[in-house]
Amino acid sequence: MEIFEQALKKYPYEVNFIIGMARIQDMLNDSAKAVELYKKVLQVESCNLEAVASIASYHFYTDQPEVALRFYKRLVQLGVHSAEVWNNLGLCCFFDAQYDLFYTCFEKALELADETNIADIWYNLSHVYNFIILSNFLDCYWSG
Numbered sequence: 237m238e239i240f241e242q243a244l245k246k247y248p249y250e251v252n253f254i255i256g257m258a259r260i261q262d263m264l265n266d267s268a269k270a271v272e273l274y275k276k277v278l279q280v281e282s283c284n285l286e287a288v289a290s291i292a293s294y295h296f297y298t299d300q301p302e303v304a305l306r307f308y309k310r311l312v313q314l315g316v317h318s319a320e321v322w323n324n325l326g327l328c329c330f331f332d333a334q335y336d337l338f339y340t341c342f343e344k345a346l347e348l349a350d351e352t353n354i355a356d357i358w359y360n361l362s363h364v365y366n367f368i369i370l371s372n373f374l375d376c377y378w379s380g
Contacts, residue, residue, distance in 0.1 A: 237257060237260055240253045240254075240256050240257045240260075241257075251277050251280050251281045251284060254276050254277050254280070255274075255277055255284075255286060255287070258270045258271075258274050258277070258287075261273060262290070270294075271291055271294045274286075274287040274290045274291050275287075275291065278291075283314055285311065285314060285316060288310050288311055288314065289311060289316075291307050292307030292308045292310075292311065293324075296324065296327070301327070301328040301331035301332045302328075304328050305325070305329065305332055305334075308324050308325045309325070312325070317348065319346075319348040319350070319357060320356075322341050322342070322344040323341075323342065323345040323356065323357050325345075326339075326345060326360070338364065342361055342364075
């Protein structure tokens, strides 16, 4: 870390040094510090894919799907069209109660999927639909 900090004093706008520090914080399981560093990266280079993806992931796993959704949409705007991004968009839409959008996102994820990630998408979809079925069942149970 000290080497990166010294390098940043000499080259304060070099994003590779900031990303290096953020990766180290991630490896040390200090996600909050890593996100702050990734935000600094975006101040210098607003289209940095690693920073956008890392911030999106952080917000999703800290139960802020509405914030994560903004960053995942940003990845799509930046041209990242992968099954993983659309899968995460679908999850964010679902957890943010944007039920009209989640299905389309999962549909796109399945379209882009290959043998390395299709199981993850079906796994997530199964949990989403189990939740929907359980919610409908409980609604009927409590109202009737």
